[in-house]
Amino acid sequence: MQRLKTAKEVCAWLMKMGYMVLFPFLVVIGGITLYALNSPRAEAKIDGLPLFALLVWAAVLIPAGIFVCRLFSRRRLLRNITASLRQRDYFDPDSAHEVYHDGEGKYLGIDINNGTILYVHKIRNGAVDVVAMNMSDWVGSEVEGQTLRLFTKLPELPRIEIVTPWAQRFSDTLGVLIIKHRGSSSPFSSHVFRQLDRLEREFDIQIPRFA
Numbered sequence: 001m002q003r004l005k006t007a008k009e010v011c012a013w014l015m016k017m018g019y020m021v022l023f024p025f026l027v028v029i030g031g032i033t034l035y036a037l038n039s040p041r042a043e044a045k046i047d048g049l050p051l052f053a054l055l056v057w058a059a060v061l062i063p064a065g066i067f068v069c070r071l072f073s074r075r076r077l078l079r080n081i082t083a084s085l086r087q088r089d090y091f092d093p094d095s096a097h098e099v100y101h102d103g104e105g106k107y108l109g110i111d112i113n114n115g116t117i118l119y120v121h122k123i124r125n126g127a128v129d130v131v132a133m134n135m136s137d138w139v140g141s142e143v144e145g146q147t148l149r150l151f152t153k154l155p156e157l158p159r160i161e162i163v164t165p166w167a168q169r170f171s172d173t174l175g176v177l178i179i180k181h182r183g184s185s186s187p188f189s190s191h192v193f194r195q196l197d198r199l200e201r202e203f204d205i206q207i208p209r210f211a
Contacts, residue, residue: 091188
């Protein structure tokens with residue numbers, strides 16, 4: 001599966017960054033146009049001002065609405081996938097050991113009882129990583145600020161990372177679990193692997209298979 005951004009995705013990302021820079025100015029200009037439209041002063045009656053105000057607020061609200069819709073779509077997909085994979089014997093973390101990053105389309109959960117980890121990442125529309133691991137499937141972790149990096153044994157995905165205020169606590173928890181569950185082998189990975197076809201059909205997505 002293509003993991004690097006395509007030229008189209010790079011252009012979309014640049015446009016998104018440009019819009020984020022322009023957004024405050026558009027809001028200010030939109031506020032000024034609304035003030036002028038409601039002003040009783042004669043000099044505020046400018047030809048074409050209503051159309052200009054409409055265009056400015058369309059430039060503010062339409063992209064913002066698309067962003068919110070996409071955010072809720074990612075949020076719903078992440079929660080549906082993780083809910084469908086929860087099972088007490090394999091993976092059932094408490095809320096203190098899982099994090100959703102809806103903006104990046106990522107989820108990381110750690111089941112401290114079973115010694116299992118689930119990582120879900122919406123790579124792009126229609127493509128989602130679903131990675132199930134036990135304590136023998138990763139080789140180390142790293143914390144940089146609020147970013148937790150987990151180094152795996154998967155050649156196709158050697159590193160996963162997620163931003164969370166609890167990055168250091170998660171890393172410390174993993175350090176304890178790898179000692180606690182040393183030598184144990186959970187069938188969680190094979191259990192999730194058997195569910196991938198069902199997840200693809202149910203959520204109309206493509207999930208890459210890892211060796």
